Amino acid sequence: MKTNPSASHLRKPRLFLLASIMVTAMPATADVRLPKIFTDNMMLQRYLPVRVWGWADAGEAVSVTLDGKNAATQTDKKGQWAVELPAIKAGENLELTIKGKNTLALKNILIGDIWVCGGQSNMEMGLGGCLGAADDIKAANWPKIRHIKFKHVVSGQPESDAPTATPWQVCSPETAAGFTAAGFYFAREIHQKAGVPIGIVDDNWGGTRIEPWTPPEGLALVDGLKPLFVAKQDAIKVYRTQLPKALTELEGWIVQARSDLASGAPTSSMPAMPTIPSGGWSDMYNAMIHPIVRFPIKGALWYQGESNGGEGDSYYDKMCALIGGWRQLWGQGNFPFYFVQLASFQGVIEDPAGGNGWAKLREAQTKSLSIPNTGMAVIIDTVPLAEANDIHPRGANQVALDSQHRHGGHHRYRAARGGERHPPEKQIRRGYALGLLGARARLRPTTTGGFGAAVQGAQG
Numbered sequence: 413m414k415t416n417p418s419a420s421h422l423r424k425p426r427l428f429l430l431a432s433i434m435v436t437a438m439p440a441t442a443d444v445r446l447p448k449i450f451t452d453n454m455m456l457q458r459y460l461p462v463r464v465w466g467w468a469d470a471g472e473a474v475s476v477t478l479d480g481k482n483a484a485t486q487t488d489k490k491g492q493w494a495v496e497l498p499a500i501k502a503g504e505n506l507e508l509t510i511k512g513k514n515t516l517a518l519k520n521i522l523i524g525d526i527w528v529c530g531g532q533s534n535m536e537m538g539l540g541g542c543l544g545a546a547d548d549i550k551a552a553n554w555p556k557i558r559h560i561k562f563k564h565v566v567s568g569q570p571e572s573d574a575p576t577a578t579p580w581q582v583c584s585p586e587t588a589a590g591f592t593a594a595g596f597y598f599a600r601e602i603h604q605k606a607g608v609p610i611g612i613v614d615d616n617w618g619g620t621r622i623e624p625w626t627p628p629e630g631l632a633l634v635d636g637l638k639p640l641f642v643a644k645q646d647a648i649k650v651y652r653t654q655l656p657k658a659l660t661e662l663e664g665w666i667v668q669a670r671s672d673l674a675s676g677a678p679t680s681s682m683p684a685m686p687t688i689p690s691g692g693w694s695d696m697y698n699a700m701i702h703p704i705v706r707f708p709i710k711g712a713l714w715y716q717g718e719s720n721g722g723e724g725d726s727y728y729d730k731m732c733a734l735i736g737g738w739r740q741l742w743g744q745g746n747f748p749f750y751f752v753q754l755a756s757f758q759g760v761i762e763d764p765a766g767g768n769g770w771a772k773l774r775e776a777q778t779k780s781l782s783i784p785n786t787g788m789a790v791i792i793d794t795v796p797l798a799e800a801n802d803i804h805p806r807g808a809n810q811v812a813l814d815s816q817h818r819h820g821g822h823h824r825y826r827a828a829r830g831g832e833r834h835p836p837e838k839q840i841r842r843g844y845a846l847g848l849l850g851a852r853a854r855l856r857p858t859t860t861g862g863f864g865a866a867v868q869g870a871q872g
Contacts (some may be wrong), residue, residue, distance in 0.1 A: 444468040444493075447572070449580035449704055451518060453560045455611030456524045457499055457708035460744070465494035466705060468512045477509045478521075494706075504556070504609075520582075522558060524609025525602075526709045529595040530625060530701075531716030533618030534752070539596050540589030548596075552588035556609035557599045559583060559591045564617050565697035567626070568688030569648075574703040580611075592616070594715055594752070611635030613709070615700055622721045623732045624696040630737020631693070634728045635722035640693065647689035669808040697737075711748030712738065717773055718754065733778040746785040753777045755791045791822045 446466040456462055464476050466552070472494045475484040505816035506521040529535050539545050561577040581587040588596060592614045599610035631641035661683040672679045714734075720727055735749050754770045754777070774792070781788055 414554075439503055440803070443514045444472065444510055444516065446516065447703060448574060448579075449558070449560065449707055450508070451524075451576075453520045453558060453582050454518065454560070454580040455522045455524050455526055455609065456500065457526050457611075458608075458660065459499050459500050460708040462497040463494065463706050463708060464508070464510065465596055466494060466510070467491045467694060471717050472512050474510065474512045476511075479503055479506050487659060500733065522556060522609050522611075524556065524558075524611055525600070526611035526707075528612060528613045528615055528704075528712045529592045529715075530707055530712060531616050531714050531752075532620045532719055533593055534713035535591050535592055535615075535713070536616040536618045540591040541590050542593045545589075545593070550587050552583055552585050552587050552596075552627065554583040554588075554600060554603060557583035557596075557612070558609070558614040559587070559595075559614060561590065562689070562700050566695040570698045570702040572703060574700050583692070588750065598713060613704070615704070615717075617696060617700075619719060620696065621692070622716055622727070623693045624733055625701065625716075626693060626730060626734045627737035627741055628694055629698045629740055630733035630735075630761065631671045632731045633736040633740070634729050636726075644689055644693060648658070651686050651689050658685050691858075701738070702741070705738075705743075708744065708748065709742065710746040714749065714751040717770075717777065721770050721773055721774065725776055725779070727773050727776035728779045730785060731776070735780075735783055735786065737841075748787070749783070749784055750787040750789070751777065751780070752789045752791060765868070813832075814828070815839065821869040 444466060445468070446464070449463070450466075462478060462481075464478075466474075468474055468491055470487055470489050470491045472487045472491075473484065474487060474495070475482060476495045476497065478497055478663045479500055483497050485493050485495050487493040500523050500860040503521075505519075506523070508518040508521055510516040510518075539549060558580050559578070560580045563575040563577045565575060578590070583591070583596075583599075585759050590722075591612060595612040595614060599612055602608060603610050628641055628644055631637040631644070662685065665680070665683050669679045671677075718729070720730070731751075738749075739746055777788060780786060
């Protein structure tokens, strides 16, 4: 597992500021452009308005067309623009056209349900690293499953765009090995049972704690974390107060350094810069999640906790802040948020009082089911004993299907048939029944002693 990098970027803030000054000095391009989450083969969320946004020259006229619908706007003084198109129930092989002084055309767009797959290494683990995945990869001809992967980046302030490791990809034997394994099996199962196209937003980072993924707005929602929110806001104010003077000194140093380099004279040290506020909170949210909160989604899958394994009830507060913050900033209400409880990893203990190791964190995860429209996958009984000493359960198929669908299936998925209404959201508690296509479900034992789901035919 990678070590937690949430504070590593603070060691060289001066280099980041220097790079920012150099980039700012470059001439602006007149081309209309989009965030990196918009590419060929992308998926858009069904039943919700289609939001498209980007940048161009200040005052530039921009028009957007999709599925015969049009929207037009003009960029603001900062060159930003945004439009909203009517919701689309279903569609495939669509083309999204954006016109400014130039024209962009994104092809092979699919309408379906999009799930953000967040957390640490057990969510990031690729399908290619799982036990028995070779056959699944060979058979991965699922053109209605799409996937995009974001790069590992951090920032001390909310960013407008996030770099991607891959564009949107069509699931195939050539691409599937790099998909998040848990996300792939979740998507495949739902698509097979419900016929709904599924998009996977692979946005995670191995070895990370929950704090860097939590937005400041989430801290403000939890009484026990509000002091951290206030302290962070105060630190930001101090930083912004100190920054103008520091930038002036840096700009002067750049001019002198260039002169010294040209003359062969020795250069002086770069002036000290104020530290970007962090404290271990929000850095990954700022860089990897905030840039996409305008992008409508179906819900989120969360597989994390190992790096917070020494905690107890405090983890519940952090889950409240994470989930509440994401929901507030996405502005879609209480969208489904499903998470995986920690698996067996640490050895058996003899203390009859219990509560050692990860037990307290598992209890905090269980308590998190009190948050509306959440669900928890209990996998402590599904990970084979042979893997009990591996922090990365390799049987991701079993983790995703026998476990994630204990809660993921609770969402009443229905096939996208003509005239059928969008299914209402239901609050998720703890039960294990799987509801797909209006079907009833029952539990059955698995070969490892856990439980799997058997789906009966649609009723009525």
